[in-house]
Amino acid sequence: MKKIVLLLSAVILFNLSHAQESNLPSVNIKSLNGKVFNTSDIKNDGKPIIIDFWATWCKPCVKELEAIADVYEEWQEETGVKIYAVSIDNSRSMARVAPFVNAKGWEYVVLLDPNSKFKEAMNVVNVPHVFLLDGTGKIIHQHTAYSDGDEDDLLELIKKVAKGEEVSH
Amino acid sequence: MKKILFIAIFLSSIFTFAQVKDAIKGHLHGNFNIDVQQYNEDSLIGANKPPESILMNAYGNFTYTYGNFSGGLRYEAYLNSLKGYDPSYNGQGIPYKYLSYQNKKGLGVTVGNFYEQFGSGFILRSYQQRMLGYDNAFEGVRASYTGIRGVNLKGLIAKQRLFWTTGVGIVRGIDGDFSINDIFKFDTKTQVIMGGSFVSKYQADKNPVLKLPENVGAGAGRISISNGGFMVSSEYAYKSQDPSADNGYIYKNGEALLINATYSQKGLGVYLSAKRVDNMSFRSDRGQAINNLNINYVADISKIHTYTLAAMYPYATQTNGEMGARAEIMYKLKKKSFLGGKYGTELFVSYATAYDIKRTPASDTSAIGVKGYEGYESKFFEIGDELFYSDFSAGLHKKLSKKFKVHLEYLYQEINFDKLRGELDHSGNKVVFANIGIIDFTWKIKSKRTLRFEFQGLFTKQDKQDWAMGLLEYTMAPHWFIAVYDAYNYGNHHSDMRIHYTTVSVGYMKNSTRIQLSYGKSMEGVICVGGVCRVVPATNGLSLSITSSF
Secondary structure (H helix, E strand, C coil): CHHHHHHHHHHHHHHHHCCCCCCCCCCEEEECCCCEEEHHHCCCCCCCEEEEEECCCCHHHHHHHHHHHHHHHHHHHHHCCEEEEEECCCCCCHHHHHHHHHHHCCCCEEEECCCCHHHHHCCCCCCCEEEEECCCCCEEEEEECCCCCHHHHHHHHHHHHHHCCCCCC | CHHHHHHHHHHHHHHHHHHHHHHHCCEEEEEEEEEEEEECCECCCCECCCCCCEEEEEEEEEEEEECCEEEEEEEEEECCCCCCCCHHHCEEEEEEEEEEEECCCCEEEEEEEECEECCCCCCCEECEEHHHCEECCEEEEEEEECCCCCEEEEEEEEEEEECCEECCCEEEEEEEEEEHHHHCCCCCCCEEEEEEEEEEEECCCCCCCCCCCCEEEEEEEEEEEEECCEEEEEEEEEECCCCCCCCCCCCCCEEEEEEEEEEEECCEEEEEEEEEEECCCCECCCCCCCCCCECCCCCCCCCCCCCCCCCCCCCCCCCCEEEEEEEEEEEEECCCECCCECCCEEEEEEEEEEEEECCECCCCCCCCCCCCCCCCECCCCCEEEEEEEEEEEEEEEEECCCCEEEEEEEEEEEEEHHHHHCCCCCCCCCEEEEEEEEEEEEEEEECCEEEEEEEEEEECCCCCCCEEEEEEEEEECCCEEEEEEEEECCCCCCHHHCCEEEEEEEEEEECCEEEEEEEEEECCEEEEECCEEEEECCEEEEEEEEEEEC
16 A cells, blocks of 8 residues: 555656646747747746737738837836747748848847747737736736737736736736 | 655655646637628629528637647538638538647657648648638647757658548658757857758559559758858758649659848848749649648748738749749838938838749650650759749838828739739730839827828739729727728729729727628639638628637
8 A cells, every 4th residue: 555655656746747837838939040949938037928929921910019119128127028929920931030020120039930830829810919928927818919009008917917916807 | 764754755745746736737728710701792893692692611729738738629610611712611520639748858749630841841831721721731640859959850640631531642751850059069159950851642543544653752951050140041852753633744853942041130131032943742632733632832932912902913832833033121221310210211122033944855755744754854043934923012111200100112013824824814915014002101190099091003004904992990999990991993994894892891809809890892813821822702791700719
C-alpha cells in the first residue's frame, strides 16, 4: 500500500511540475528574422500583454497599430504593457512585413504566423483582433475590428489590469 | 524515519497538487461565423435569384485544452452554400476534428485534421480560407519535435479534404528547420537559418492509355541570412514527373525558385523579390482542378490591393509557368521636417510584373505540350514573350492635423486577359491597360466620431471601361458604423450597362462580436485572398454577417 501511495505521489509530483503556467496555446510560429518562436514564450514579467493579430494588407489593422504607435511609449511608462503584433501575412507578403514595420517605425514585438496556426489556435475569425492578457497570461479581454478611438478604451482596460482590478464587460 | 519520509513526500505531493491544480484546469474556446444572404433577381447586372431565395454558410469552432492535451472540432453548414461557393459544399457536418498532444520537451503529435506548411509552401501547404471556400485540410497523423536546440522537425502522412470527403491520394512529408547560430552557438550578428523538405504523394494508376507514376516526389531547400537591417531568403523546389490535368498530362519535372531581399531601418523599408515557376501544380489527385486538393501553394508575386478598384483586376500565380519580379520602397519623411510636416509623411512606390516562361520543343518530333510526352524544354533564366501582368503604384499617407488624415495613390496596371482568363474583351483586345486613382480621407469630427470618404476612379479603354467609386463611412466608436458605397460604371460602351452598384451597410461591434447588415448590389468579379481567387457572381439583396469568438 505504502509503495503504491509513494509511487502515485511521485507520479503526481512529476506530472504537475510540468504543467503549463500560461493558458496560451503552444504553437510554433516565427520571429521577424525567421527563427522559430513558441507562443507559450509570450511573457512580460507579470505585466499586461497585448496580442494584436494583423496583416499588412488589412487597412483597419494598420490604422489601429498606427494609432497605438503614437502613444505606445506613454502606455509603456504608465502600465508596463508589451505589445506582440502577430502578422498573418502568408508567404506571398511575409517577407514584406519587416520593411513595412520598420518604415513605419513601430516598436512592437512583431511575430509571423504565415499559415494562421496561432490565429486558428486563438479562435480569431477576422483581423484585426486584439487580446489583452494579465501578467499571468490569462486572457482578460478580446476585441475584433477597429474604429478610430478604440485605443482609448483599450488603455483604460490595460490600466485596470496593471493595477490588478477586475475588468467587467 | 521511513514513515516520516513517506508522509513528507505524500504531503508535499498533495500540496503541489493543490497549487498547480488551478494552472492545469481545462479551457474551452471557440468562434462562430454566420453569413446569410437573401437574393433578388436583377437581370441587368446578371444577378439570379436561386430557388431557395435565402442561402447560408455557417461555421462553429471549438477548442478544448487541458495541460498538454488539446482537441477541437469545426461544425460547418451550407444551407445551401452561398452563390459563388462550390455547391458540392451543400449540407452540414463536422469535417474538421483533431486531438493533439504537445509536451514541454518539444514533442507534438496530432491525429485527425490539421493544417501545415513547409517553407514558403512550394511543395506543401494546407490551409483554409473561408472567404474563398478554400479548405485542403489534412486528415491523418502529424508529429513534430523541437527538443534539439535550433532544430525544428516535422513529419506527416495524411489525405486531404475534398468538400465532405477526402481525396484519393496519400501525402507523406518531412520538413526540417535549422538555425545555424543556435546549433553551433555562434554569437554573431549574422543569423543563418536553413531548411529542407521532402514530400511524396501516392495515387494508383488506373489510366488505360498512359503509364502514370503512382508515387510523385518533390523536394525543397531554403536558406535565410539576416544581418541587422538586411535579410536575404531563398527557396528552391523540384518535383518529379507528374502528368496531370493541369499540365495536360506531360512527363516533365517541375521547378520553382523564390528569392526575397529586404533592407530596413527606422523610416525606410526596401523589398525586392524574384520568382520562377515551371510546371509546379501539385495535387493529391492528378485529375482535379480549380482549388481542389492542392498539396502546395505557390505564392503570388503581385501586391495585395485593398481598395476596390485597385483590386478589380487581380492576378493569381500561373503554376504552369511564370517569371516575375517585384520591388517596393517605403519611406517616412521625419516629423517636424520641412517636407514631413508636423506629423511626418509616408511615401511608397511599388512595381510588380510577371511574364510567361520560354518553352521550346523537347525533341524534333514532338510539338510543345503534347500529352504523354515530355511536353517542352525551358531554359531557367529565359523569359517568355508574353506579359501576364504588371502593376505600378505610388502614393503617400499623411496625417494633416489632429483631425485629418489623407491617403493618395496612383496605379497603372496591365492585365493579359487572353492568357489569364482565356478571353478577349468586348472589342477583341487581349490586354487591358488601366489607370487608377484613389483618395481616402479621414476626418475625426470629435473623440470617437469619425467620417471617412473614399473616391476612386478606374480609367481604361478596354473591358467594361471607366468606373468611379465613392464611399462614405461614419463610425461611432466603440459600437457602431454605417457606410454607403456606390460604384458607377459610367464609361461602359453599352449605355444601358452604365449602372450604379450601391450598397448600404450597418455594423455593430462589441468585444469579440461583430454583426453587419448590408443591402444593395455588388458586381461580378474575382476576389483573391493570399493568391487564391474565387469568382463572385453579381448579387442584389440583403446580407447578414455575424462573427464572434469566445
